[in-house]
Amino acid sequence: MKLVECPRDAMQGWHRMISTEEKVNYLQALLKVGFDTLDFGSFVSPKAIPQMADTREVLSRLDLSASKSKLLAIVANVRGAEDAMVHEEINYLGFPFSVSETFQLRNTNKTIAESLEQVQTMQELCIKNGKELVVYISMGFGNPYEDPYSPEIVLRWVDEMAKMDITTISLADTVGVANPEVITSLFRQLIPAYPRVEFGAHFHSAPHNWQEKVQAAWEQGCRRFDSAIKGIGGCPMAKDELVGNLSTENMIWFCQQHQVPLTLDMTALQAAQQLADVVFKD
Numbered sequence: 001m002k003l004v005e006c007p008r009d010a011m012q013g014w015h016r017m018i019s020t021e022e023k024v025n026y027l028q029a030l031l032k033v034g035f036d037t038l039d040f041g042s043f044v045s046p047k048a049i050p051q052m053a054d055t056r057e058v059l060s061r062l063d064l065s066a067s068k069s070k071l072l073a074i075v076a077n078v079r080g081a082e083d084a085m086v087h088e089e090i091n092y093l094g095f096p097f098s099v100s101e102t103f104q105l106r107n108t109n110k111t112i113a114e115s116l117e118q119v120q121t122m123q124e125l126c127i128k129n130g131k132e133l134v135v136y137i138s139m140g141f142g143n144p145y146e147d148p149y150s151p152e153i154v155l156r157w158v159d160e161m162a163k164m165d166i167t168t169i170s171l172a173d174t175v176g177v178a179n180p181e182v183i184t185s186l187f188r189q190l191i192p193a194y195p196r197v198e199f200g201a202h203f204h205s206a207p208h209n210w211q212e213k214v215q216a217a218w219e220q221g222c223r224r225f226d227s228a229i230k231g232i233g234g235c236p237m238a239k240d241e242l243v244g245n246l247s248t249e250n251m252i253w254f255c256q257q258h259q260v261p262l263t264l265d266m267t268a269l270q271a272a273q274q275l276a277d278v279v280f281k282d
Contacts, residue, residue, distance in 0.1 A: 001259050002036040004200070004226040008074060009039060009245055010233035010280070012051050015024075018279060019056045024061045026279045028228075031067035032047040034267035037092065038124075039221035039226065043083045050134045064089055072134065081122045085129045093131055095122060096172070097161070098138035099153050101281060102145035103174070107138065116160060123164050135161050136202060140171035140186070141178030144218030151185050162194050170200035170226065173213065176244070178203065180216035187220035201277065210246050215255055227251045229276045249273075 007030060027040055040062075041055030054162070055073065064071075072092035075081045084090055097115055098104040102117050104112050119135060126133045137157060154171070161169055170187060183201075191199055195210055201217045203210065214225065231247030252269075255262055 001262070002200075002224040002257060003262070003264075004039055004072070004224065004232065005030055005033070005035040005069075005248060006039040006202075006226050006245060008041050008052065008227070011019060012042070012049050013233060014051060014280060016044075016092040016282075018051065020057055020061075022279050023054070026275055027058065027062060028269065029272040029275050031062070031064065031069055031273055033069075034067075034268070035069050036071050036263045038197075039072045039074070039094065041074075043073065043080035043243075044076045049074075056083075059087055059089060063076070063085070071144045074119070074194065075122070077110065078121050078125075079126055080116055081280070085125055085131065087151075091131060092134050092168070093126060094134045094136055094170075095119060096138045097138045097157065099149065099157055099176045100125040100143040100145055100147040101213050102147050103143060105132065118167070119161065120164055123166060133164050133166055133199075133277075134168040134170060136170045136172045140172045140173075141182050144175055144177070151173045151182060151189070154186060155189060158190060158194070162197055167196060167263045168198045168200065168224075171200045172202040173204050176204045176206060178205075178213055178227065180212045183213055184220055187217050188224050192220045199225055200226065202226040204244060205231075205246050206244060207247075207250075208261040210250055214238065214245040214251070218254075218258070224239075224279045225251055229273055232276070232280050 042052045046053035066145055069091055070091035073084050073090050073096050074094045075084055084093055101112055105117055120150055123133050199222055201222050203213050227248040228245035229248045231244045233245040
């Protein structure tokens, strides 16, 4: 089981500006917990996501010497990927590729066709620089924009990614519309069909229906889940209201219920939860 903690997703749409010092302290606390990966920041336009404008400075101040967690940064275009490439500390670049034309334009100012070309270029950059590209299939379970959607559309775009030798693909429930039947259908088809690809789930979810989503993905073999402490966050580019993330606390409970061994430092986790109450104060 790989747990990907997403403080970037939690912070990016927060209503007050979080200081660089607060971000560094919070990320440092998370690095002590032992998550597989930390989605810590993004190299995107500060006009689009002002909260992430200090990602470079935050990264330069992190002490990674005692942490086993890998770092993932989100990028929205080739320029952002090139900016991220110079930082040896970053292991993964994450790119949101939407099956919704409306959302792709809204999120990255590129069409789906243009974004596919960007993925190819970013993949080449990652291979050259010893990093790995993680493609998030945004609006992977439906969208609110009345753009065409079906599981078959998702399968088509995943196949395009696999042809580029993308080895980590995460299906994203960007606006919290996924239902267990669609989740089951997609993972049931994808995981056996692409044995070289690690499939993940990035669920934006309200507290009342998270478990059925995780259960559906888990039963079909998904073993990579993104979450955020206290379920804070969501995508500010998707809708006017943040749906909320799958909470890390719920994900840990799920693992315990299914007797999945975790190597997290629970004392460090408790300290990070306490700090989250300060960072994400009103």
